[in-house]
Amino acid sequence: MKIKKLTALAITIFLIGMSIILYLFNNTENIRIDTVAVNDITQSLVKQWNDLDKLDLPCLEYGLDYVVLDNKGNFIGSTREGLNENINSAVNNRDTIVDILLDTKVLGKLIIYNNTNELWKQHRDNLLITSLLIVTFTTLFCLAYGMYIDRTIFRPFRKLQAFARHVAAGELDMPLEMDEGNIFGAFTESFDLMREELAKARENERKASQSKKELVASLSHDIKTPVASIKAVSEIMIVKSNSEEDKKQLGIINSKADQINILINNIFNATLEELQELKVIVGEIWSTELYDLIKNADYNNRAIVSIIPECIVSVDSLRLLQVIENIISNSYKYADTSINIIGNIKGQYLELEFKDYGLGISSEEAPLLFNKFYRGKNSIRKSGTGLGLYISKYLMNKMQGDIEYKATDIGFALILKLRIS
CATH class of the missing domain: 3.30.565.10 (Histidine kinase-like ATPase, C-terminal domain)
Structure with a gap:
């Protein structure tokens, strides 16, 4: 449940960041010229054209920076220094150029300064700062999220992997340790129960095998006594018998007793060898x-x-x-x-x-x-x-x-x- 919430939060942060960047792109300040102000400035310049060298430039209250040129392109005046004072530089800067007309006669040129570059530079700076903040925050969040995922998912899986290696190697005494509240709690508990059951089954198998070997060793040892008695009796009877046929049959009995004795010794010794008691x-x-x-x-x-x-x-x-x-x-x-x-x-x-x-x-x-x-x-x-x-x-x-x-x-x-x- 926690992982789902964190994933949703990460997606939300990403969408918010993208929305902010798109907003900054779509809300770029557009340059618009106030035509009323331009017309007023033009008419005012016409009225005092012959006295421009004596009077201040008109209509400064509109807040527009402009340059006035005569009909030959010579500089007459400007609202401030640093403006484009010729037609070519004005065109390169995308300034607005208006003719100053007296009836149909062109007295000169009015160049309205366009501050597009400054606005774009300011916009780029704001966009860069916003992007860096979003990327930094997103990176930090991803690192924290990755550490959380590693601690809650990958680390428990690594423990399960190591646990599986121990079980495969027969090391069944080592419990599977997990942090409290782990999301794989029930899963890991089942694995640990499996380990305990395997350990019990292995111990029961060892005891059964040990018991079987001890039984075989005990029976082998016990059988040797009657076999030895049969062999001893047959040897005595061979000595006392006067019949060659009887001696031959008793010799067969004695030989078979030797074979049985050898087989018993082999089984007994093999069992002792497995019990590491030979x-x-x-x-x-x-x-x-x-x-x-x-x-x-x-x-x-x-x-x-x-x-x-x-x-x-x-x-x-x-x-x-x-x-x-x-x-x-x-x-x-x-x-x-x-x-x-x-x-x-x-x-x-x-x-x-x-x-x-x-x-x-x-x-x-x-x-x-x-x-x-x-x-x-x-x-x-x-x-x-x-x-x-x-x-x-x-x-x-x-x-x-x-x-x-x-x-x-x-x-x-x-x-x-x-x-x-």
């Missing part, structure tokens, strides 16, 4: 201890380990064992061949290459190998979650190392890079 404690060990870690992971005795160079590496033995178990179990599952393990020192890293001789993977799949939940084409009809190599990558990075895929002509190869202390 602890990695890096220490220093001799590279000779890697033989034992590989042996513990190679429960089918298919790994062939070449000489590993002696050095001290920075690792978490427990987490490194998880990585090695994952690599070897994947080789069992997808290749079912022997595994060659070769150690080399390259720069600041001890590199362990694990190579099997299965079908391997295509070059298109290689960049996706360490993505979460990704499973290759050769995983069809194979159990798994696609978390093993993802978790292994995460653990190796935590130990300041890495795990990489190596392209080979035959089989599949992974390289563990262990940082040398």
Whole structure:
């Protein structure tokens, strides 16, 4: 409502200013000659023509300035100095020129001075002053009006723009501050209510996600106990059984229990990693201890380990064992061949290459190998979650190392890079 009133006031001021300028143009003082006075002056000059040099010029009471010339154009007299004293200058000034006649005889010329230039100069000065005043006032009003518009419209919109950036960036704790009486009050209040509701929804989503992760972690941990019991019982039964067929079936049960255990560990570790609770404690060990870690992971005795160079590496033995178990179990599952393990020192890293001789993977799949939940084409009809190599990558990075895929002509190869202390 205020903006409408101010706009109407601005238009009114503009129209008034234009009206004043038009009035000044249309009311320019016109120069009009009093013919009665001119005739009276002419007749008076005729009466005292021969005595003009002795007498004062007549009819001064009319207030007209004039010059008298003889019939040859010679100057006889004037009401004051500074008037046009010849025909040419009088014509240039647009003065009124009248013949002084005695019957039909021309005695001389009467030049009535026309002060047009002075009047126009005065008129222009008045017009200029009036225009400057109108322009100055209008400019000041526009500046004040612009400041008001900026304060009441553009500044709130800039605040809304900054507020929208904060909301887009997820900063939902910052309220939208607005001045009291702002014309966008209800609008901005709705935006602030939206922010509060988004903050609540985000917090509820975080709690739900946290609860889900904690549930998955808890279930994964709880399932490990009965699986361990199944594995222990199957191992005892294998030892006590005298039937080869029973031993074979119990061996399958034991192998499946191992697979379930690995899957549970992967899900559990992935959940802990998302909860940022997957602890990695890096220490220093001799590279000779890697033989034992590989042996513990190679429960089918298919790994062939070449000489590993002696050095001290920075690792978490427990987490490194998880990585090695994952690599070897994947080789069992997808290749079912022997595994060659070769150690080399390259720069600041001890590199362990694990190579099997299965079908391997295509070059298109290689960049996706360490993505979460990704499973290759050769995983069809194979159990798994696609978390093993993802978790292994995460653990190796935590130990300041890495795990990489190596392209080979035959089989599949992974390289563990262990940082040398």
